[in-house]
Amino acid sequence: MFRSPKSGALTVAFLCFASPALVAGPLGIGETATPEMIAGWDIDIRPDGRGLPPGEGSVADGEGLYEAKCASCHGLFGEGAGRWPILAGGEGTLDTAHPEKTVGSYWPYASTLWDYIHRAMPYPAPQSLTDDEVYAITAYVLYLNDIVEDDFVLNQETFQEVKMPNEPNFYIDDRPDVVNTRCMSQCADASTFEIVTTINGVTPTAHFKEDSGVAANHYGNEAATAEATKVALSDAAVAGKSIYAKACNVCHGAGVAGAPVTGDAAAWSERIAQGMATLNKHAIEGYVGKNGVMPAKGGNMALADEEVANAVAFMVESSQ
Numbered sequence: 001m002f003r004s005p006k007s008g009a010l011t012v013a014f015l016c017f018a019s020p021a022l023v024a025g026p027l028g029i030g031e032t033a034t035p036e037m038i039a040g041w042d043i044d045i046r047p048d049g050r051g052l053p054p055g056e057g058s059v060a061d062g063e064g065l066y067e068a069k070c071a072s073c074h075g076l077f078g079e080g081a082g083r084w085p086i087l088a089g090g091e092g093t094l095d096t097a098h099p100e101k102t103v104g105s106y107w108p109y110a111s112t113l114w115d116y117i118h119r120a121m122p123y124p125a126p127q128s129l130t131d132d133e134v135y136a137i138t139a140y141v142l143y144l145n146d147i148v149e150d151d152f153v154l155n156q157e158t159f160q161e162v163k164m165p166n167e168p169n170f171y172i173d174d175r176p177d178v179v180n181t182r183c184m185s186q187c188a189d190a191s192t193f194e195i196v197t198t199i200n201g202v203t204p205t206a207h208f209k210e211d212s213g214v215a216a217n218h219y220g221n222e223a224a225t226a227e228a229t230k231v232a233l234s235d236a237a238v239a240g241k242s243i244y245a246k247a248c249n250v251c252h253g254a255g256v257a258g259a260p261v262t263g264d265a266a267a268w269s270e271r272i273a274q275g276m277a278t279l280n281k282h283a284i285e286g287y288v289g290k291n292g293v294m295p296a297k298g299g300n301m302a303l304a305d306e307e308v309a310n311a312v313a314f315m316v317e318s319s320q
């Protein structure tokens with residue numbers, strides 16, 4: 001059996017099956033997991049280092065351990081023996097025809113390395129390493145990737161200093177197709193949906209009936225694009241676009257709860273006539289109108305007043 005907390009949990013689970021007398025719970029099956037059982041499985045390490053156990057290991061200690069336990073497959077320098085995975089090198093290859101994804105060239109967080117080695121390596125004997133050994137070998141693999149110096153010692157504190165070169169290339173995908181309005185009513189016949197292929201992916205469009213009054217706001221829809229580009233947006237409106245997508249489109253995209261639909265000039269002309277000051281005040285502080293309730297900041301109190309005003313500018317300029 002492995003030398004790990006997990007083996008304890010496995011043994012307990014096994015005993016439960018073997019002796020029905022232990023079985024409890026409302027349905028007569030299973031039993032409530034104890035904190036000890038949960039701890040046995042709760043071994044993940046987060047990007048900020050949460051979950052790392054006490055202990056430490058140096059690059060120097062890691063060298064011998066790596067050579068004894070890892071090099072036979074991953075190569076003395078992480079170059080990979082035969083067809084076993086490569087752990088080092090590959091910098092600058094990601095945007096080429098033959099990207100080489102390694103710990104150094106690709107992985108965004110060092111926590112994954114610690115976790116992976118602790119959880120799954122060495123391949124023939126996973127979870128056989130002590131925490132100090134995992135620290136040392138992790139430090140050594142980082143060293144093989146030129147991410148730390150040869151005198152580096154890895155522990156909970158020094159983990160915070162490790163910066164993976166490719167981390168900036170991992171970011172939240174805020175492209176518009178992820179905020180496509182879902183059709184929950186007035187939906188078009190599914191057989192008429194169009195699938196529009198763009199360089200950014202495949203996006204189904206035309207979910208709503210043509211006469212539904214719902215603005216054609218779907219990504220890749222040529223009519224909508226033509227509408228949207230009819231007026232050049234001000235800087236404030238450009239800044240407000242992503243805020244709108246995040247916090248306002250949920251109601252104003254499809255007219256949920258009486259919200260005036262963005263892009264529907266008729267629904268907006270009288271509102272716009274009130275002037276921006278009133279519109280901003282209503283959007284920031286919320287108000288009750290004859291169509292329904294506009295919650296303050298769309299219910300997203302984390303937004304700054306200026307962000308809300310920018311979103312209003314985007315809505316107004318898109319609805320003239």
Ligand code: HEC
Pocket residue numbers: 066069070071072073074084085086087101102103113116117121122123124137141
């Ligand atoms: C018997 C061969 C073998 C040994 C020994 C071995 N590994 Fe692995 N290692 C593998 C294989 C196979 C994979 C890929 C596993 C998979 O994709 O499911 C892997 C994957 C990895 C990865 C992830 C690579 C990636 O880019 O996805 C790391 C990191 C790693 N090993 C580190 C280690 C370390 C550190 C040791 C020594 C403690 C070790 N390995 C020992 C075979 C081995």
Ligand code: HEC
Pocket residue numbers: 243244247248249250251252256257258259260271274278279280282283288289290291292293294295297298299308309311312315
């Ligand atoms: C939960 C649904 C909902 C969300 C989310 C929402 N709104 Fe509204 N909004 C409404 C409704 C309903 C109205 C119409 C109220 C009325 O006039 O009866 C409205 C009206 C407005 C008006 C017109 C004000 C006027 O005086 O005519 C503006 C401007 C506005 N919203 C901005 C925003 C902005 C900016 C956001 C995002 C930060 C947002 N809304 C998010 C429901 C919402």
